Amino acid sequence: MTQPATIRRASGPRPPLTPEHLRTALSLAASGVPVLPLRRGKVPFGNCPACAGNACGGRPNMKTPGACHCPGICHAWAAATTDPDVIVSPAWTAAWRRAVCVGYHPGGADLTVVDLDDADAVAWARATLPATRTVATTRGEHWIYRGTMTSRNAVRLGVDIKSTMAYARYLGPGTGALTDLPDAVRALAAAKPPTAPTAMPAAVAPMGNEACPHRTPAYLERGVAMAVDRITEARSAVHATVYRVFLAVLSRHGRCGCLTDAHIARLFAAAQAKGETVRHCMDAWANARTRLGL
Template sequence: MTHPSNEARERPLSDALRLAAHGVPVLPLSRTKTPFKNCHACEQNLCGGRPNMKQPGPCRCPHPCHAWAAATKDPAVLTSRAWTLAWEQATAAAYHPGGAWLTVVDLDDADAVAWARESLPPTRTVPTTRGEHWLYLGPMRSANAVRPGVDIKSRMSYVRWLGPGAGAMAPLPDAVRALAEQEETTSAPGEVVSSPRAAAVWDSSVATGCRHTSQYVRTGLGRGVAKVRSHTESGAGSQAFGVARFLAKQHEQCPGPCGLDALADVIVAAAMSVGVPEPYARRAVANGLNTASGRAA
């Protein structure tokens, strides 16, 4: 068995300390390139959440819990005993762009990069495995699936550190802000956005090739719908994208068909119930399903 060298283990922390010295809040990423799970005291957000989250809470946990909300510029925290284990297991450092007064346009494939070059002002770019990160000066709200292969990472989000990139950073343009504004949030009381069609029923008749039990699928769907409906003020469309992507990934090893269209209808209906317009809800869910399967919507 091969063990990572001391240099490999220390590099994420070195990157983090260097970024923090320049005023960029940072956090460690696990082997799955995601933030570390919450500790037992913070599981299911029982602690109330970090004070800098959308819903301020009382959490003062010394561990790197709550993903992007744990990001810090404090070297004493970054090198503390509570964070040491995470850095020893980390494969990369990430940063909170909104906390650094930045917005990152995450372009996930060649088509998205081509679109950005035609539609957005040039700015600093960072190559990624499949596309590019475009960095702009100025924060805004984050939003996933604003168009095929394009996510916006700023407030309430994190971005993996892949290097400084090249080029001068341009001010955040209205064209990027407009992408997130496509998702209208909760409508005014009494206003009707649109009426969802009756959601299809998910059962064995539409999922003849699914390897999961009905209880397993419906439990996961129920939890996802609850997450979407909890976003009553903003972000329901982005949450619908995430739920669709997560559910689709659970079926990657199934021979199929798995009746994902029926699941999609339920997620769309949940997003519409908290004010997301139907066209945006359907696009977000379709992009979530297609992202999980490696296709662009």
């Protein structure tokens, strides 16, 4: 397979008004990297009604009964393809125009991505793992190795592994030589999951003399209960849903000091029940507070 650092551009003239994400996707696909569009929140597009709940049987490469032939972009990572006819089909072209970035299926390209979420995780990788191709992310780095393995999140604090049955954002070709997947990375997925930190964010302190809008305790209770329900009922884009809910709660209840540790714990528990880690919850909470200036 052609290495991502030397991805070839698709031959021939570019079609007019083609979104940049689509051009990138076609170049990646031409190099054997299965791609898919990612929407707001950097998550895959949701399943169409016919594919909801995997009722269609799933994509062939999902190894489930049946074979979905939906022309849309269903089944998240399993929708990733190298077929240019699919990538430029009407359903996909419409999605590319709404996409915020390009995703790809590392395992489908015989790759494994070690996703390092922060500076501490990057420092750990530099001291522990063999050097390979690296790609800068918003807060950390992607370390890309040749070879596949089972994907797993939170193998240690700030470290996720994305390979088979997973997707990653394409953030550019990166730097450095691509090296073979080391045993040290495989061992991470086989190790016992790290114990999640028990620390919770402190309840929001009152902002000066901000008036309390909660006419009765029931008003705040109802707001928190509705927020928990929104998280619990999420069927896709859980990351984005949790952040939006945290943002809404803090926007309405975060300035007068009425939110308690118990309220925050309920929100975090709902998010973790949907598969979020404590670290992701902490990040979403901190990002929401920063956006609101709290």
